[in-house]
Amino acid sequence: MDGYKLRTEKKKEQIVKVTFELILAFDANRISIAEVAKKAKVSPVSIYNYFGSKDELIRYTILHVMEKKIEEYEEILREDISFHEKLGKIMFDRGETFKNLETNWIQSFMDDAGMKEYVEEFYETRTIPFFTRLVDEGKKEGCIAQHISLEAILHYIQIFKEALGRPGFFTHTSPSVLRDLDHLLYYGLVGKQ
Numbered sequence: 001m002d003g004y005k006l007r008t009e010k011k012k013e014q015i016v017k018v019t020f021e022l023i024l025a026f027d028a029n030r031i032s033i034a035e036v037a038k039k040a041k042v043s044p045v046s047i048y049n050y051f052g053s054k055d056e057l058i059r060y061t062i063l064h065v066m067e068k069k070i071e072e073y074e075e076i077l078r079e080d081i082s083f084h085e086k087l088g089k090i091m092f093d094r095g096e097t098f099k100n101l102e103t104n105w106i107q108s109f110m111d112d113a114g115m116k117e118y119v120e121e122f123y124e125t126r127t128i129p130f131f132t133r134l135v136d137e138g139k140k141e142g143c144i145a146q147h148i149s150l151e152a153i154l155h156y157i158q159i160f161k162e163a164l165g166r167p168g169f170f171t172h173t174s175p176s177v178l179r180d181l182d183h184l185l186y187y188g189l190v191g192k193q
Helices: 003-025 033-040 044-051 054-078 083-100 103-111 113-140 150-164 175-187
Strands: none
Touching (some): 033 044, 033 054, 054 113, 083 113
16 A cells, blocks of 8 residues: 555544544534544545535444444354353444444434445344354353244344334433443343353
8 A cells, every 4th residue: 555545544443433433422413524524634625625514524433333343252152261251342342432432423323324234234244143153152152042943033133123123212212221231132031151
């Protein structure tokens, strides 16, 4: 990669990093291109050149974060630790991530048609394969019952996904209930053994 492309990529990374920090601190609707540019130490024109609009910048940022998170979780799966330790690391990270996001913002993000389409594609191409590997590993270690089919587990996950995608779900659900639902997804009613 030549120097110009490298500088461009570094600028884009900085813009995305600042945008996500601002999303966590405030709300996507309260963020301005001028504020992102100032904190990222770039010109607003650069942001428009790279991303086109504030909406595209936010969409790109969220997609980038989703990609990075799944890569982190896949890396956890490759670690030489027990299944329970892996699950604990993933659960802790998911809890920390969701704790910092505003529920109203998550709902507006889920209501965006373009994002919904991308999330569906991401679910099919990245999330399902990740959960398939997670389940296989859990079964190998005896942490997930052998008699429960992968198909049943994927249906279970789909039920959660559909509930989260309902209009108004995040607006009417407290952060503590969201954490409880996340716990139920991974540990079921019995909880950790």
